[in-house]
Amino acid sequence: xxxxxxxxMREISVKIKTVWFWLIPAIIPLFFVLIVAVTIAFTYFTSxxxxxxxxxxxxxxxxxxxxxxxxxxxxxxLDYSLTTDTLTTAKAKIQDKPGEFVLxxxxxxxxxxxxxxxxxFGTTNPKGNIQLNIQGELSAIKLELDLKRTGLSxxxxxxxNQGFHLETVTISKEGTEKSNLTSVAFGLSYVIAIGIxxxxxxxxxxxxxxxxxxxxxxxxxxxxSAVKPYQLLIGKILGQFALISIQAVTTIVASVVIGxxxxxxxxxxxxxxxxxxxxxxxxxQIASGSSQxxxxxxxxxxxxxxxxxxxxxxxxxxxxLVLFFVYFxxxxxxxxxxxxxxxxxxxxxxxxxxxxxxxFVSLPTLLGVIFLPNIASDSNTVIAKFLSIFPFTSYIxxxxxxxxxxxxxxxxxxxxxxxxxxxxSFWVCGKIYRVGLLMYxxxxxxxxxxxxxxx
Amino acid sequence: xxxxxxxxxxxGDKTIIQNFDLELQSxxxxxxxxPNGAGKTTIMRMLNRIIHPDSGTVTLDxxxxxxxxxxxxxxxxxxxxxxxxxxxxxxxxxxxxxxxxSNKEAHRVSWHWLNKxxxxxxxxxxxxxxxxxxxxKIQFIVTVxxxxxxxxxxxxxxxxxxxxxxxxNNSLKELQKEGKTILFSSHRMEQVEAICDRIILINQGHxxxxxxxAELQKPYWESSLxxxxxxxxxxxxxxxxxxxxxxxxxxxxxVNLSQSQSVNQVISYCISRRIExxxxxxxxxxxxxxxxxxxEADNQTQPIPKIH
Numbered sequence: 164x165x166x167x168x169x170x171x172m173r174e175i176s177v178k179i180k181t182v183w184f185w186l187i188p189a190i191i192p193l194f195f196v197l198i199v200a201v202t203i204a205f206t207y208f209t210s211x212x213x214x215x216x217x218x219x220x221x222x223x224x225x226x227x228x229x230x231x232x233x234x235x236x237x238x239x240x241l242d243y244s245l246t247t248d249t250l251t252t253a254k255a256k257i258q259d260k261p262g263e264f265v266l267x268x269x270x271x272x273x274x275x276x277x278x279x280x281x282x283x284f285g286t287t288n289p290k291g292n293i294q295l296n297i298q299g300e301l302s303a304i305k306l307e308l309d310l311k312r313t314g315l316s317x318x319x320x321x322x323x324n325q326g327f328h329l330e331t332v333t334i335s336k337e338g339t340e341k342s343n344l345t346s347v348a349f350g351l352s353y354v355i356a357i358g359i360x361x362x363x364x365x366x367x368x369x370x371x372x373x374x375x376x377x378x379x380x381x382x383x384x385x386x387x388s389a390v391k392p393y394q395l396l397i398g399k400i401l402g403q404f405a406l407i408s409i410q411a412v413t414t415i416v417a418s419v420v421i422g423x424x425x426x427x428x429x430x431x432x433x434x435x436x437x438x439x440x441x442x443x444x445x446x447x448q449i450a451s452g453s454s455q456x457x458x459x460x461x462x463x464x465x466x467x468x469x470x471x472x473x474x475x476x477x478x479x480x481x482x483x484l485v486l487f488f489v490y491f492x493x494x495x496x497x498x499x500x501x502x503x504x505x506x507x508x509x510x511x512x513x514x515x516x517x518x519x520x521x522x523f524v525s526l527p528t529l530l531g532v533i534f535l536p537n538i539a540s541d542s543n544t545v546i547a548k549f550l551s552i553f554p555f556t557s558y559i560x561x562x563x564x565x566x567x568x569x570x571x572x573x574x575x576x577x578x579x580x581x582x583x584x585x586x587x588s589f590w591v592c593g594k595i596y597r598v599g600l601l602m603y604x605x606x607x608x609x610x611x612x613x614x615x616x617x618x
Numbered sequence: 619x620x621x622x623x624x625x626x627x628x629x630g631d632k633t634i635i636q637n638f639d640l641e642l643q644s645x646x647x648x649x650x651x652x653p654n655g656a657g658k659t660t661i662m663r664m665l666n667r668i669i670h671p672d673s674g675t676v677t678l679d680x681x682x683x684x685x686x687x688x689x690x691x692x693x694x695x696x697x698x699x700x701x702x703x704x705x706x707x708x709x710x711x712x713x714x715x716x717x718x719x720s721n722k723e724a725h726r727v728s729w730h731w732l733n734k735x736x737x738x739x740x741x742x743x744x745x746x747x748x749x750x751x752x753x754x755k756i757q758f759i760v761t762v763x764x765x766x767x768x769x770x771x772x773x774x775x776x777x778x779x780x781x782x783x784x785x786x787n788n789s790l791k792e793l794q795k796e797g798k799t800i801l802f803s804s805h806r807m808e809q810v811e812a813i814c815d816r817i818i819l820i821n822q823g824h825x826x827x828x829x830x831x832a833e834l835q836k837p838y839w840e841s842s843l844x845x846x847x848x849x850x851x852x853x854x855x856x857x858x859x860x861x862x863x864x865x866x867x868x869x870x871x872x873v874n875l876s877q878s879q880s881v882n883q884v885i886s887y888c889i890s891r892r893i894e895x896x897x898x899x900x901x902x903x904x905x906x907x908x909x910x911x912x913x914e915a916d917n918q919t920q921p922i923p924k925i926h
Contacts, residue, residue, distance in 0.1 A: 169716050177704060381699025385760060388666045388693035389716050391685065601668070603697075614630060 166390045170398025171405065174373065178406050188413035192421040200425065217242040218293065219263045223250045226270040226279070234304045241296065254284050261286045266297065279305060349542075349567055353535060355487055356563035359494045360532050362407075363558070367498030369403050371515055374506035374600075383600050392597045400499045486574065487562055493581050494558035497588060504592035507599035508607050519609045520595070524555075531556030535563050542567040552577050554584025591616050619643055620665065620683075620768055620799065625674035627660055634660050635823045638674070642768065642799050647790070649810035650803040651909055652820035658803045659696050661820070662770050665801070666693045689718045692766035696773045696803075698757045702746035706756055707732070709745060710763060717764040724763075731759040735785065751782040758786055762793065769793065771802040775809055787813060807906040819909060821916045827908070835902045842901035843873045843881055848894035855893055858884065872901055 178184050217237070222245045224232030232245035243266075246253055253265045264285040271278050281301055283289060310317070377383045386395060501524045509515035531550055538547050542564045551561035551573070561569070561577045598615040599607070607615075622640040626633065635657045642648060652658050663669045665676060667688060676683040678690065700709050707728060714724035732738045735755050740748060748756065758774065769790075775783045783806075790813055794800055804810050810817060817834060819827035827834055847869045856863055860876040861884070873884055881900070888895055903911070 166716055169712065173712055176708075177701070377701075380702050381695075381697040382701055384663075384668065384695035384697055385693070385700065385713070385757075386716075387668045388691070388695070389688060389713070601663070 166394050167398045167401065170390065170395060171402040174399055174402025175405055175409075179409070184406075184410070185413065188410050189417045189421070191414055192418035196421055196425045200429070203429070218290075219244070219260075220283075220297075221246045221248070221253050221257070221263070221265045223248065223253050223265060223267045225250075226268055230308060231268045231279075231301060231304055234307075235300060238296075241293070257284070257286065264289065268301070349538065349563070352563045352566040356535060356559050357532070359487075359491050359562055360528070360559050362491070363494035363498035364528075366403060366407060366495040367502030369406075370399055370499045371502040371506035372512065373399055373403070374503055375509065375512055375515060378507070378509075378600065378603075379511060387600065392600065393593060396500070396503055396593075396596060399503070400496070403499070404495070483565060486565055489578065490558045490562045490581075493578075493585065496585060497554070497558060500585075500588050500592040504595040504599065507596040508602070508612060509599075510603055510606075514606050518606060520607075520612055523609060527553070527555035528559065531559040534560065538563050538567070542569075548573065552580045554581050554588070557581045557584075619680075620676070620678050622661070622665060622676045623674055625661065625664055625671045625676070627657075627664065627669070627671050633823060635664075635671070638820075638823070638825060640665075640818070640825075642801055644767070644799055645794065645797045646816060647794050647800040647802065647814045649814035649817040649905075650801055650820070651807070651810060651817060651905075652803075653913055656820045657823040658820060659772055660823075662693070662695075662772050662801070662803070665770055666691060668693075689764065690767045692761040692764065692769045694757060694761040694769075694771045694774050696776075698754060700745045700753070700757060700760065703744055705742050705744060706737070706748070707741040709756070710759060713760045714763050719764055727763045727765070728759075731763055734789075735759065750777055751779060754778055755782065755785070758789070762789075766798070768799045769801070771800065773803055773805070775804055775806055783809070807904065807909065811905050817905060819912055821913050826912050826916045831905060834905070834908050838903045838908070841875055842903075843875065843884055843898060844901045845871050845873060845884075845888065845893075845898050846896040847871065848896050855891055858887060869896070 710728035862874040
C-alpha cells in the first residue's frame with residue numbers, strides 16, 4: 164500500500180508543479196467570460212452612442228394610407244420623415260449625405276394575403292442595431308394593423324400560441340403513479356452519458372500518456388525492479404483520479420471567482436451605457452405585440468422544463484445520483500485499464516493512437532455513443548437493453564436509460580455484468596501491461612497481443 | 619547466496635533461456651558475458667522478478683525469492699532512464715522510498731551519494747538537463763542507494779568516458795570490499811577482467827563457460843609460447859615440425875604448439891640449434907579471445923536460429 168501511495172503522490176506532485184495544471188481550470192471560465200465580454204463589448208461599441216445626433220431617415224411609404232410612414236415614431240436616435248418623393252428621387256438626394264438613409268415600405272396582395280416588404284438605402288452601412296430597431300418597429304406596426312383588421316385581442320393571440328404538453332405516467336404494480344417526463348429526462352440523462360464518455364476517455368488518455376512517458380524515458384524497468392506492475396497501475400489510476408478531482412474543484416472555484424469579478428467589472432463599465440442605450444432603443448415598441456406573446460409562451464415552456472427537471476431530481480435524486488456516480492467510476496476504471504494496456508503495448512503517443520488495440524477498445528464504446536439518440540424514441544428495445552448490459556457500452560448507455568425508468572433487475576444485471584467485465588478486463592489488461600511494458604520496437608498485432616494474454 | 623536453477627524462458631515458440639544455472643556467492647563479483655541476444659538481460663530480469671521463468675527456481679539464502687527480497691537487490695537495467703522532468707534530488711528520494719527507506723533515511727543516503735560523486739550542485743537540476751555521464755552516475759546512485767546486498771548491473775559502463783567509468787569501477791570495488799555481491803554484464807572485456815572474480819559466458823540462452831579467469835585460460839596454457847630472442851628473428855633457424863610460427867616483432871616470435879608438442883620440446887630445440895633466448899613465457903589468451911573462441915565454437919555446434 165505504501166508503494167501505491169508513493170506512486171500516487173509522485174503522479175500528483177509532478178503535475179501540480181506545472182503551470183498548465185493550474186492554468187487550465189482558470190482558462191476554461193476565462194474563455195467563457197471572454198466570449199461573453201467580447202459579445203457585449205461588440206454590441207456596446209457598435210451601438211449608437213448617446214452623444215450621437217439622430218439619424219435622418221426619409222420614409223417612402225407606398226402602402227395604402229401610408230400607415231407605416233405615419234406610425235413610425237421619432238426617438239433620440241432615429242429621426243423619421245415621411246416624404247412624398249419617389250424612391251429614385253429620395254435615393255438621389257442622399258447620394259452626397261453620408262449617414263442619411265431612405266426607408267422604402269411596399270405592399271402587395273397575393274391570394275387575399277397582404278405581403279409587406281421594406282428596404283433601407285444608404286451610402287454607408289447602418290450603424291449597430293439600427294436595422295434591428297427599424298425592423299422591430301415595422302413588425303410592431305404590422306401586428307397592430309393585423310389585430311385591428313381581424314378584431315383579435317392580444318390575450319386571444321396568446322392563447323392561440325399555446326400548445327399541448329403530454330405527460331406520460333407509469334403505474335406500478337403497487338398502484339403508485341410516476342411521471343416519466345420523457346423528453347426532459349432523456350435530455351438530462353443524455354448529457355450525463357456523454358459527460359461520462361468524455362471524462363472517461365480523457366481520464367484513460369491521461370493514464371496512457373503517463374505510461375508512455377515512463378516507457379519512452381526507459382524508467383519503467385527501474386520501477387519494475389522495485390514495484391509490481393499492478394501497484395504501478397493502481398497508483399497511477401488513483402493519482403489521476405486525485406488530479407481530476409483537484410482540477411474539478413479548482414475549475415469550480417475559479418469559475419465562481421472569475422464570474423464574480425467579471426460581473427463586478429461588467430456592472431462598473433457597461434451598466435450606465437447599457438441603460439442609456441436601452442432607453443434610446445425604445446424596446447417597448449420592439450417588444451410589443453407578437454414579441455411579447457412569444458416571450459410569454461417561451462417563458463412558460465422554460466418554466467415547465469425546469470419544473471420537470473426539478474421533479475425528476477427530487478423524485479429519484481438519491482438513487483439516480485448514486486447510480487450515475489457508480490457508472491462514472493466504472494467508466495473511468497474501464498477506460499483507465501484499457502488505455503493503460505494500449506500505452507504499455509506502444510512506444511509513443513502516435514503509435515498508441517493508431518494501434519490495433521486502440522481501435523479494438525474504442526469502436527464498441529463509440530457504438531454506444533452513436534446509439535444514444537435512438538434511446539430517446541424507445542429505451543426498451545432489445546439492442547438498448549443489450550448495450551446497457553454489455554461491459555464496453557453499459558457505462559454510457561445505461562445512464563442514458565436510467566432517468567427514463569429502468570427496472571431494478573436490469574440495473575442489477577447491468578452492474579453485475581459491468582463488474583464481471585471489469586474483472587476480466589483487469590486480468591487481460593494486466594497481462595498485456597506486464598509484457599508490453601518491457602517491449603520496444605515493432606508495434607504488436609492483435610494476434611500477438613492475444614498470445615501475450617494466453618501466455 | 620542467490621541461486622538460480624534450471625531457468626527456462628520461452629517467448630512464443632522460441633526458447634530464449636534453457637536450463638540455466640547460476641550461483642552468486644556473497645562478496646563475489648561476477649562478469650556476465652555474451653553476444654547480443656544471448657539472453658543476459660532476460661536472466662537478469664528473472665533474477666529481479668521483473669519477468670518470471672517458465673520453469674526453474676531462484677532462491678536467496680535458501681528460500682524462494684519473493685517480492686519482499688527485492689529490497690536486497692539493486693538493479694541497473696540496460697535501457698537506462700529516469701523521469702526526465704523530475705529534479706535529481708526528488709528522483710533519488712522517490713526511488714529510495716519506493717525501495718522501503720524512510721523519508722529521513724532517503725534524504726540522508728541521497729545526499730551521501732550525491733556528495734560522494736561530487737554532484738551536489740546538480741541536485742535541483744532536472745534529469746533531462748544532465749549530461750550523459752552525469753545522468754548515468756545518477757542512475758548508478760538510484761541502483762545502490764538503498765544499500766542492497768546484491769547488485770545486478772546490465773552494461774553499467776556503456777557510454778561512459780574513461781574518467782566516469784573509473785569512478786563507477788572504483789565504487790564497485792568498494793562495494794565488493796563491503797561484501798556486496800555483484801553480477802555485471804559488459805562488452806568492455808578489460809573492465810570485466812579488472813573487476814570480476816569469476817566470469818560466466820553465455821550464448822544462445824545457455825552457459826558455455828563459468829570460472830575464474832585463470833580457469834577459463836587453463837585449456838590454452840599449453841597451446842602457445844612467446845620466445846624473446848637476443849638476435850633478430852630468422853625463419854631459417856626455426857624448423858619446428860607441426861608448429862605455427864607468428865613473428866611478433868624483430869626480437870620476438872609466438873609459437874603455437876600442436877597437440878603433439880610440448881614447451882620442453884620447443885626449448886630443447888632452441889638450445890640444440892644454439893638460438894640465444896632472452897626469455898620465454900606462455901602466451902595466455904585474453905578474456906576477449908576466449909569469448910570469441912568459445913562463442914564461435916558454440917555457434918558451430920548450435921547454429922543460430924534465424925529470427926524473422
